[in-house]
Amino acid sequence: MKPVSGHPFLKKCTIESIFPGFASQHMLMRSLNTVALVPIMYSWSPLQQNFMVEDETVLCNIPYMGDEVKEEDETFIEELINNYDGKVHGEEEMIPGSVLISDAVFLELVDALNQYSDEDEEGHNDTSDGKQDDSKEDLPVTRKRKRHAIEGNKKSSKKQFPNDMIFSAIASMFPENGVPDDMKERYRELTEMSDPNALPPQCTPNIDGPNAKSVQREQSLHSFHTLFCRRCFKYDCFLHPFHATPNVYKRKNKEIKIEPEPCGTDCFLLLEGAKEYAMLHNPRSRCSGRRRRRHHMVSASCSNTSASSVAEAKEGDSDRDTGNDWASSSSEANSRCQTPTKQKTSPAPPQLCVVEAPLEPVEWTGAEESLFRVFHGTYFNNFCSIARLLGTKTCKQVFQFAVKESLILKLPTDELMNPSQKKKRKHRLWAAHCRKIQLKKDNSSTQVYNYQPCDHPDRPCDSTCPCIMTQNFCEKFCQCNPDCQNRFPGCRCKTQCNTKQCPCYLAVRECDPDLCLTCGASEHWDCKVVSCKNCSIQRGLKKHLLLAPSDVAGWGTFIKESVQKNEFISEYCGELISQDEADRRGKVYDKYMSSFLFNLNNDFVVDATRKGNKIRFANHSVNPNCYAKVVMVNGDHRIGIFAKRAIQAGEELFFDYRYSQADALKYVGIERETDVL
Structure with a gap:
């Protein structure tokens, strides 16, 4: 060369x-x-929001830490297994002489025991019905055979779920196969796999299918109430394991207003007395007068009502408007007025002008009846809107069905539909009350507890309320009264809500678009030009981040655009795990010299090891250019990363992990010499 x-x-x-x-x-x-x-870089899955997972009670695998760790700390693996109570995946502790039952044998065993259970029930029924059968011995033989054949077909076609005693007996005989509840769930899953078209006993047939049934509103909406999360407006969300129940306090809805003019030739308003009914039940007419004169409107057909009856009606129902206003006791089509009676125990609501319409023989399918009950809970007595939604019935037919179902009710009370407006003075009192609670929270302790909506609608929030016990505000998801003194009122700022003058910013919360109506948080048409600067996490107004090798250690996060001081950069996302699960995982992460655990509150920890976003690669520094803050966002604690100073484009992001001095020397090998100015 x-x-x-x-x-x-x-x-x-x-x-x-x-x-x-x-x-x-x-x-x-x-x-x-x-x-x-x-x-x-260890494998991880990207996500843009927190993801709640269950605790891992069984160690999935024994991690390999290297030969050095194994030689230096021989007891680590043993202690790790003990943290999971000795449960390791794939290692079943079998009792001598125990037998694991396969799926096929388990199904056969349950069906065999179920036959004996059915025979015992049939024998009991035969002995109890013996006298009745003896009394009918004179019936013809052919008639008796037909009757027994029909009863036998009914029993065979109606297959019931096995008794709990069967699963308890199997669990006592074979304890290594699980508890009775686990066996019951196992049998249900196996039977569904064998017959996928079979519905569980608690399921309602498809409302659009040929087997649709006429069920009540609660049964029709059971799946929606169970699967739909009213906090994040998603089905089967992975953040809130306990879904809030539907709020008993209804919002103001313009669709419940009854139209003053008929919608067509088959409108129910063409019936005698229907227009007077519409005038009495329109929200505008009901809310225009004072509260003490709410029931003083009486139509011309009610002229025979005595003044004393009206006085009793006002006295007996001065607070609430509930009950039926319509009834049908005769077949004549006329209107009449019934005088309400005053009761001592519970005052009966006044029944005003009653319209009776001749019932037409109209056939309703099960799907139509179920849909009517669902729509009636939203549109109440606006039968024209319900008929338009159904599409197969006129509003007169809908009205007649409502009379038959006895579902013609008054609208919800003004207290439920239109809570009292907060005046300026009242808002100041509420803001002062919130500042007192915040100061009390700051002075008492630094513990932050997870928020769970309270559910005691019949009593006020006192010392037994879970929100007060955990020093949290009552949110819009709580079932308490809207005038609850512990409920957060929001703000009425006219500026950017980025100082402690804003009650939301003072309480370390983001502005709620349902409560803060003047600062711009409720403006949804333009997210980037919104005036409120305290709603960035819920809107996802994050900055563009880049991933590259760090100058300090491993990978690092770099920002592509320049940001100003206190400006929102990104949310720290990951798996939402309990504190106990975080302790078990943290022992493994310490051996790897890499941890992505972030305390959220006293109940949960965010772990970005397996799932997270790019901000997880931001390194630690004692002179950081970012800071982390746990903020309450619509009832959820979330971690926001904000700029501690003005950051130029291309800089690497650092924030303080709040390590102790010993941990900082252990996990942080290199510290930046100078901070970038």
Whole structure:
């Protein structure tokens, strides 16, 4: 090899062949510089919001820490297994002589025991019905055979779920196969796999299918109330394991207003007395007068009502408007007025002008009846809107069905539909009350508890309320009264809500778009130009982040655009785990010298090891350019990363992990010499 003049990295090489007759070859050899290794990265799944997971009570695998860790700390693996109570995946502790029942044998065993259970029930029924059968011995033989055949077909076609005694007996005989509840769930899953078209006993048939049934409103909406999360407006959400129940306090809805004019020739308003009914039940007419004169409107057909009856009606129902206003006791189509009677125990609501319409023989399917009951809970007595939604019935037919179902009720009370408006003075009192609670929270302790909506609608929030016990405000998801003194009122700021003058910012909360109506948090049409600066996490107004090798350790997070001081950068997302699960995982992460655990509150920890976003790669520094803050956002604690100073584009992001001095020396090998100004 000979160096090439003018090219320090090139050398001229000559290659000679060992075989005769082949000429020598010349080529240039280039020297490559040393390439730095890419930092180690463990696999992770990206996500943009927190994801709640259950505790892992069984160790999935024994992690390999390397031979050095195994030699230095021989008891680590043993202690790790003890943290999971000795439960390791794949290692079943079998009792001598125990037997694990397979799925096929388990199904056969349950069905066999179920036959004996059915025979016992049939024998009991036969003995109890013996006298009745003896009294009918004179019936013809063919008639008796037909009757027994029909009863036998009914019993065979109606297969009941096995008794709990069967699963208890199997669990006592074979305890290694689980508890009775687990066996019951196992049998249900196996039967569903064998017959996928079979519905569980508690399920309602499809309302659009041929087997639709006429069920009540609660049964029709059971799946929606169970699967729908009213806090994040998603079905089967992975953040709130306990879904809030439907709020008993209804919002103001313009659709419940009854139209003053008939919608067509088949409108129910063409019936006698229907227009007076519409005037009495329109929200505008009911809310226009004072509260003490709410029931003083009486139509011309009610002129025979005595003044004393009206006085009793006002006295007996001065607070609430509930009960039926319509009744049908005769077949004549006329209107009448019934005088309410005053009761001592519970005052009966006044029954005003009653319209009786001739019932037409109209056939309703099960799906139509179920849909009517669902729509009636939202549109109340606006039968024109209900008929338009149904599409198959006129509003007169809908009205007649409502009379038959006795579902013609008054609208919800003004207290439920239209809570009292908060005046300026009242809002100041509420803001002062919130500041007192915040100061009390700051002075008492630094513990932050997870929020769970309270559910005691019949009594006020006192010392037994879970929100007060955990020093949390009552939110819009709580079932308490809207005028609850512990409920957060929101703010009425006219500026950006980024100082402690804002009650939301003072309470370390983001502005609620349902409560803060003047600062701009409720403006949804333009997210980037919103005036309120205290709603960035819920709107997802994060900055563009880049992932690259860090100058400190491993990978790092870099920002692509410049940000100002206290500006929101990103949310720290990951798995939402309990404190106990965090302790078990943290012992493994400490051995790996890498941890992504972040305390959220006293109940939960955010772990971005397996799932997270790019901000998880931001490194620790005692001189950081970012800071983390736990903020209450619509009832959920979330971690926001904000700029501690003005950050230029291309800078690496750092925030303080709040390590102790010993942990900082242990986990942080390199610290930046100077901070970028």
